[in-house]
Amino acid sequence: ERSCLLPTPQARGRRSGKKLPRASSAQALAVAVLARLAGGSGWRAGRHFGDNSRQRPAAAGRSEAWKLLSLVRPERGRLAAAVGFLAVSSVITMSAPFFLGKIIDVVYTNPSVDYGESLTRLCAGLTCVFLCGAAANAIRVYLMQSSGQRIVNRLRTSLFSSILKQEIAFFDKTRTGELINRLSSDTALLGRSLTENLSDGLRAGAQASVGIGMMFFVSPNLATFVLSVVPPISILAVIYGRYLRKLSKSTQDSLAQATQLAEERIGNIRTIRAFGKEMTEVEKYGSQVEHVLQLARKEAFARAGFFGAAGLSGNLVVLSVLYKGGLMMGSTHMTVGELSSFLMYAFWVGLSIGGLSSFYSELMKGLGAGGRLWELLERQPQLPFNEGVVLDEKSFQGALEFRNVHFAYPARPEVLVFQDFSLSIPSGSITALVGPSGSGKSTVVSLLLRLYDPASGTVSLDGHDIRQLNPVWLRSKIGVVSQEPVLFSCSIAENIAYGADSPSSVTAQQVQRAAAVANATSFIQSFPQGFDTVVGEKGVLLSGGQKQRIAIARALLKVSLSHALDAENEHLVQEALDRLMEGRTVLVIAHRLSTIKNASLVAVLDQGKISEHGKHEELLSKPDGIYRKLMNKQSFLSS
Numbered sequence: 001e002r003s004c005l006l007p008t009p010q011a012r013g014r015r016s017g018k019k020l021p022r023a024s025s026a027q028a029l030a031v032a033v034l035a036r037l038a039g040g041s042g043w044r045a046g047r048h049f050g051d052n053s054r055q056r057p058a059a060a061g062r063s064e065a066w067k068l069l070s071l072v073r074p075e076r077g078r079l080a081a082a083v084g085f086l087a088v089s090s091v092i093t094m095s096a097p098f099f100l101g102k103i104i105d106v107v108y109t110n111p112s113v114d115y116g117e118s119l120t121r122l123c124a125g126l127t128c129v130f131l132c133g134a135a136a137n138a139i140r141v142y143l144m145q146s147s148g149q150r151i152v153n154r155l156r157t158s159l160f161s162s163i164l165k166q167e168i169a170f171f172d173k174t175r176t177g178e179l180i181n182r183l184s185s186d187t188a189l190l191g192r193s194l195t196e197n198l199s200d201g202l203r204a205g206a207q208a209s210v211g212i213g214m215m216f217f218v219s220p221n222l223a224t225f226v227l228s229v230v231p232p233i234s235i236l237a238v239i240y241g242r243y244l245r246k247l248s249k250s251t252q253d254s255l256a257q258a259t260q261l262a263e264e265r266i267g268n269i270r271t272i273r274a275f276g277k278e279m280t281e282v283e284k285y286g287s288q289v290e291h292v293l294q295l296a297r298k299e300a301f302a303r304a305g306f307f308g309a310a311g312l313s314g315n316l317v318v319l320s321v322l323y324k325g326g327l328m329m330g331s332t333h334m335t336v337g338e339l340s341s342f343l344m345y346a347f348w349v350g351l352s353i354g355g356l357s358s359f360y361s362e363l364m365k366g367l368g369a370g371g372r373l374w375e376l377l378e379r380q381p382q383l384p385f386n387e388g389v390v391l392d393e394k395s396f397q398g399a400l401e402f403r404n405v406h407f408a409y410p411a412r413p414e415v416l417v418f419q420d421f422s423l424s425i426p427s428g429s430i431t432a433l434v435g436p437s438g439s440g441k442s443t444v445v446s447l448l449l450r451l452y453d454p455a456s457g458t459v460s461l462d463g464h465d466i467r468q469l470n471p472v473w474l475r476s477k478i479g480v481v482s483q484e485p486v487l488f489s490c491s492i493a494e495n496i497a498y499g500a501d502s503p504s505s506v507t508a509q510q511v512q513r514a515a516a517v518a519n520a521t522s523f524i525q526s527f528p529q530g531f532d533t534v535v536g537e538k539g540v541l542l543s544g545g546q547k548q549r550i551a552i553a554r555a556l557l558k559v560s561l562s563h564a565l566d567a568e569n570e571h572l573v574q575e576a577l578d579r580l581m582e583g584r585t586v587l588v589i590a591h592r593l594s595t596i597k598n599a600s601l602v603a604v605l606d607q608g609k610i611s612e613h614g615k616h617e618e619l620l621s622k623p624d625g626i627y628r629k630l631m632n633k634q635s636f637l638s639s
């Protein structure tokens with residue numbers, strides 16, 4: 001049952017008087033309560049609760065580069081310091097081969113002279129310089145990483161806030177996993193790209209160019225030779241690298257699927273436990289990770305080839321440099337120290353070029369993540385989040401009215417749920433809303449909560465269109481209790497067959513029979529794919545009662561249906577509901593006769609509008625009335 005309860009001053013006098021409807025807690029789906037407040041009058045225009053989510057974020061509409069800069073700006077002090085330390089450590093790193101070559105020459109060319117003292121001085125000096133280089137590098141890494149983390153934290157907080165302010169229709173259309181990915185990996189990717197990766201890239205770029213310069217300085221001949229050999233190898237490496245990335249992406253995708261399965265099953269552990277399906281789920285997960293393993297094996301094979309070839313070509317380049325350098329030494333164009341320096345520079349250049357290529361791919365990943373993040377960060381909620389008028393609480397009556405409302409869910413715009421729907425719920429009344437499953441009873445509550453706006457027509461509270469009211473304030477006056485069964489992201493047939501001990505051996509006839517007993521056949525057959533319609537997070541969106549009937553069919557395949565609450569429990573919940581409804585305007589969405597009989601008014605919802613409205617007895621006395629037919633069908637529920 002779903003109810004809305006609205007307060008009235010008069011209702012106070014009735015507190016101890018009128019008996020309230022006995023809404024069945026076992027069937028309770030939702031109770032919406034408009035809290036009761038004392039008298040007064042008028043609008044309090046222009047009051048806002050907190051921030052205004054419809055204001056455009058500061059970065060909106062600016063260029064991509066400007067947006068990135070706006071993220072980095074708060075960290076500019078730390079980042080500038082990090083770049084300074086980066087310059088110091090790079091200069092030291094790149095001067096090392098030159099001085100190490102000098103040391104080798106001192107040792108090698110003066111074997112007969114006593115070079116011990118100058119060697120000690122040179123080594124001690126270089127050790128101090130290296131220590132400074134190491135310290136500068138450590139400080140750089142710390143500053144970059146901590147700035148990156150701060151940027152990521154700021155990004156995550158604004159993103160989470162932006163997500164939570166989106167309208168409900170956005171969540172109808174967007175998968176949760178996608179949003180979680182934005183929050184966790186995309187923010188981390190962008191943060192890293194802007195800090196550590198940028199600094200690694202800067203360092204690699206500086207070291208590669210200084211290294212190449214020094215190679216030419218030490219030996220122009222040898223440098224020309226190396227630079228004619230390396231580029232073709234690099235091109236091959238880039239092509240192979242792309243292939244590897246593709247493979248690695250398939251592995252990641254397959255892993256993501258396995259993770260999604262695990263996430264859903266862990267989240268629904270109670271249902272799995274109740275059906276004793278732990279081992280079935282373990283098997284399903286096992287076959288998913290087996291697929292990941294197959295892809296990972298292929299990737300490992302490709303990687304093994306790549307690293308083997310990379311190592312071999314590196315060694316071959318070094319060998320050819322030694323060979324050519326050796327020949328040059330023989331003809332006295334080069335000293336042994338120069339050859340050593342050259343080799344060390346070549347080594348650094350190789351490392352730096354590798355660093356540059358990973359900088360590039362990380363940068364691309366970061367920019368891709370950034371694009372996706374901006375889209376979400378700058379998305380304007382289509383319904384206001386926390387702005388609008390707040391009614392003066394003293395004059396608050398709690399009278400509700402739906403006038404000529406047309407409505408279709410944004411996720412299914414082609415299906416009109418309401419067509420010219422009008423309903424008046426007087427202040428302090430108890431109105432029961434009845435109607436066939438899927439007729440839009442829950443939608444009435446959603447419109448009341450302003451989770452969606454009608455396409456046309458108005459929903460008003462005390463005569464004020466709720467579109468002018470602050471939704472946060474409006475919802476603060478409404479309490480909702482709901483009870484929804486959980487379905488898995490697979491077909492309706494699989495969801496029903498899930499109840500059997502061995503789902504694979506369940507026949508289509510058994511599934512259909514269970515659905516028929518659970519009164520689910522007609523709505524299932526109304527879907528184009530019938531029993532093969534995929535439901536759950538990715539599938540079509542079902543009404544609460546439709547989901548319940550699928551769940552009932554699922555339970556029917558296992559054991560006979562049992563009630564969720566025992567009598568005592570039900571009594572306790574009922575008492576709480578009675579207290580909740582006391583002195584309030586109540587809208588009960590009811591199936592039970594006992595509940596409906598106690599309502600002051602009954603409204604029958606059929607084909608998008610109210611088809612009958614009046615007292616229970618009046619409606620029941622109409623010979624061909626829809627209400628009468630509905631009651632006849634559902635009377636077994638009143639027991």
Ligand SMILES: Nc1ncnc2c1ncn2[C@@H]1O[C@H](COP(=O)(O)OP(=O)(O)OP(=O)(O)O)[C@@H](O)[C@H]1O
Nearest residue numbers: 409411437438439440441442443541543544545546
């Ligand atoms: N979020 C949604 N997006 C798209 N369609 C929806 C959504 N929620 C419900 N619907 C559809 O809107 C129609 C009305 O649903 P609603 O939940 O209001 O029915 P109901 O009368 O409360 O049904 P029940 O008694 O079975 O709970 C149904 O056809 C349903 O499939």
